[in-house]
Amino acid sequence: DTAVSQTPKYLVTQMGNDKSIKCEQNLGHDTMYWYKQDSKKFLKIMFSYNNKELIINETVPNRFSPKSPDKAHLNLHINSLELGDSAVYFCASSQGERQGRSGEQFFGPGTRLTVL
Amino acid sequence: AQKITQTQPGMFVQEKEAVTLDCTYDTSDPSYGLFWYKQPSSGEMIFLIYQGSYDQQNATEGRYSLNFQKARKSANLVISASQLGDSAMYFCAMRRGSQGAQKLVFGQGTRLTINP
Numbered sequence: 001d002t003a004v005s006q007t008p009k010y011l012v013t014q015m016g017n018d019k020s021i022k023c024e025q026n027l028g029h030d031t032m033y034w035y036k037q038d039s040k041k042f043l044k045i046m047f048s049y050n051n052k053e054l055i056i057n058e059t060v061p062n063r064f065s066p067k068s069p070d071k072a073h074l075n076l077h078i079n080s081l082e083l084g085d086s087a088v089y090f091c092a093s094s095q096g097e098r099q100g101r102s103g104e105q106f107f108g109p110g111t112r113l114t115v116l
Numbered sequence: 117a118q119k120i121t122q123t124q125p126g127m128f129v130q131e132k133e134a135v136t137l138d139c140t141y142d143t144s145d146p147s148y149g150l151f152w153y154k155q156p157s158s159g160e161m162i163f164l165i166y167q168g169s170y171d172q173q174n175a176t177e178g179r180y181s182l183n184f185q186k187a188r189k190s191a192n193l194v195i196s197a198s199q200l201g202d203s204a205m206y207f208c209a210m211r212r213g214s215q216g217a218q219k220l221v222f223g224q225g226t227r228l229t230i231n232p
Contacts, residue, residue: 033219041155041205043222056219090161094218102166103211104151105220110159 003027004108006091012114013081020077021111023091030095031055032074033105034066037088046089049074078113086115120210122223129198130231136183137193137226139208145169149211150191151220152182156204164206167191195228203230 004025013019025032033056034046048056049068063079074091091108119142129135141150152164167175167182175182183192195202205227209220 031218035220041225043207043209043220045219045221048219056213058219088159092161102149102151102168103218104163104166106163107153107161110161112159 004091004093004106006089006108006111008111009109010112010114012116014116015081015083017081018077018079019081019113020075021089021091021113023074023076023108025072025091025093025106025108027093027095027106029093029106030071031093032068032071033092033094034074034076035090035092035107037090037110039087043090047074047076081113081115083115086113088112120208120221120223122206122208122226124226125224126227126229128229128231131200132197134194134196135198135202135228137195137206137208137228139191139193139223141189141191141208141210143189143210143212145212150182150184151209151211152180152191152193153207153209154202154204155207155225156201161207165193198230200230200232203228 007022031050033048037043046060047066052068065077068074088110090110092105094105121140148169150167154162165175165177165180167184174184179196181194205225207225208223
């Protein structure tokens with residue numbers, strides 16, 4: 001029933017570890033995104049994929065590697081975690097703008113990552 | 117630079133009153149979309165309303181309306197008859213990019229508190 005789901009919801013880990021966040025959407029959308037929300041609530045795009053192809057990479061450190069095995073999934077792997085990576089990571093999906101449709105992005109519930 | 121500005125970090129409003137949340141944007145794109153999202157304390161991002169740059173009429177969705185003034189580059193959200201459940205962070209966002217390579221650029225957000 002859930003449109004965009006993410007796992008895990010909470011992730012607490014030590015500096016230097018590697019971790020992954022998974023995202024799945026059942027809306028049939030072509031495009032998926034990762035956003036980062038920092039401690040001041042500012043939201044910024046990290047990546048977007050369209051039909052499994054990387055389209056947007058917003059100068060994110062290469063410790064962050066997204067992977068899209070199919071249109072419905074977009075995972076985020078983070079190597080060598082740093083304190084500054086602590087944030088809420090949101091996955092989103094959209095169908096893109098169509099005539100008469102806004103192409104709004106549907107967001108997952110977010111994953112709160114805490115790096116100690 | 118493409119930018120979204122929300123000048124009100126916080127707003128306090130009495131229940132049942134109407135409230136206007138300000139949003140100004142800066143873009144040189146002829147075609148763009150403007151969105152408002154609500155983020156309650158539970159953390160999820162909820163799409164509220166959309167305005168396309170070529171739309172002639174202001175968008176409305178139930179108690180939400182968007183006061184779109186294109187010449188002033190403003191897209192203020194109006195919530196009528198506010199309710200306690202409207203207390204949340206509100207984000208204005210602009211869609212940038214071409215089909216398949218679009219992203220949302222967010223404002224800093226406004227924290228709205230509805231007092232009983």
